[in-house]
Structures are given as structure tokens and as C-alpha cells.
Amino acid sequence: MTTEHPGVYEIVRYDPRYSREAYEFIFEALAHTQQMLDRVPQTGDREPGPQFHVRGPELLHGACDLARQEFGLLAKTVFHQWGIHRTDDIGEIVFNLIEAELLSKTEHDDRLDFHDVFDIDRALTEDFTIPLEEVAWSKRGSK
Numbered sequence: 001m002t003t004e005h006p007g008v009y010e011i012v013r014y015d016p017r018y019s020r021e022a023y024e025f026i027f028e029a030l031a032h033t034q035q036m037l038d039r040v041p042q043t044g045d046r047e048p049g050p051q052f053h054v055r056g057p058e059l060l061h062g063a064c065d066l067a068r069q070e071f072g073l074l075a076k077t078v079f080h081q082w083g084i085h086r087t088d089d090i091g092e093i094v095f096n097l098i099e100a101e102l103l104s105k106t107e108h109d110d111r112l113d114f115h116d117v118f119d120i121d122r123a124l125t126e127d128f129t130i131p132l133e134e135v136a137w138s139k140r141g142s143k
Helices: 007-014 020-036 056-082 087-099 120-125 132-141
Strands: none
Touching: 007 020, 007 087, 020 056, 020 087, 056 087, 056 120, 087 120
């Protein structure tokens, strides 16, 4: 994770249930989800419009996808170290960021959008595969 948002430190002081890294990851997960859904704002867009909005369940799926890509089989462990055990935890992080004015929401967004959407541990571990390209690359790198 390369970007640090200064307001996150204050959120963590206010609500220490989740680590700073969990909050920073949500920014990356949002960008990843927008890219997955082809809703990426163009450079120079001052105020991203509703066409770029990501709903709670979409962000949850995008966050799990990114975690699996970045952390592989350790994704569940990383989430647990950050304080994320359920989809509701991601909702709490998102709404803490909204309350700190680091993210925005529509009038239709609600914490309940994140409530018990799926078993996050299963989403991070079930049917995990390592693409053959990665295996081939790692074998080349070890010779």
C-alpha cells in the first residue's frame, strides 16, 4: 500500500477496532472495484458522479478479490490481524471513512448494505487457485 491518508490516524484513535492498514486497504479496494466494474473516474474529474458509485456488496466482493490477489492464502489471516472478521466490519470501516469525510455516500447507502452479506473467511479461502503463469514465473526466478 503506497498512499497514506492523514485522516485515517484520527479514525484509528477514535475507533481502534480496525488497523490503519485496514482503512488504507479500503481505498485500494474501492479503486480496484471501480476498475473491475469499469467505473473509474477519468483524471481531472473534480467530483466523481453517480456513474462511478460502488454499492456495499460490490465493494465487499472487490475487497475480497483484491485481498486474494495481494495476500494469496494469507488473505484471511491479514484481514483478521486488521480486525476484519465479517462483512459488517468492512461496512464499519467504510462508514468511519464517510463520517471523517474521506469517502462519500449516496442517500441510498447504509451500514446494512454490508450486514452479513457472505462469509468473508470462506470468500477469502474457498476455491483458491494459483494461476499457472505465477507458478511458471516463480520456477524461472528460482533457476
